[in-house]
Amino acid sequence: MVSHEFQQQRLIGYARVSTGDQELSLQIDSLLQHGVKRENIFCDKLSGAKADRPGLWLCQENLRRGDTLLVWRLDRLGRSLRHLVTMIEDLKEREIGFRSISDGIIDKTTPSGELIFHVFSALAQFERRLIQERTKAGLAAARARGRKGGRPH
Structure with a gap:
C-alpha cells in the first residue's frame, strides 16, 4: 500500500516595518x-535594505510547495526591484504562489498576475542594463581625464 501525504495549501504572511517605532498592526490585520x-x-521590524531579516528567513523556511506567500504590499518584501524579482522567481521554482494585497493585480497564482510580474521582471532587467551603461560611461569619462581606477600598486 502506497502512502500519499495530503498537504493542504496554506497562506503564509510576511509583514515588515522599517523601524521599531512603527506598528505592524495594519499589515497583520490585513493578512488575517x-x-x-x-x-x-512572520514579521520583521527593520529596514528592508538589510539582507539579514530573521522574520523573512523563518517565513521562507516554513513555506512548502503549494503554499501561497501573502504580503500587504510589494515593498514590504524586497529590498529593490531586482531583489523582489529574484525572490519571487525563487518562490515560483519552489512551486509557491505569491500575492500582494494592496497591489491587488499582482497575484502570481493567476495568468494576469503572472503577466504583470513578467513586466516587472523586464523593468528590473532594464534597470540593471542602465546601471551597467552608466558605470561604463563613468569609467570611460574618468579614464579620459587621466584617472585610473582600482587599487593602488
Missing part, C-alpha cells in the same frame, strides 16, 4: 482578514 492564520504570519 485575507485568511492567513496568526501562527503563519
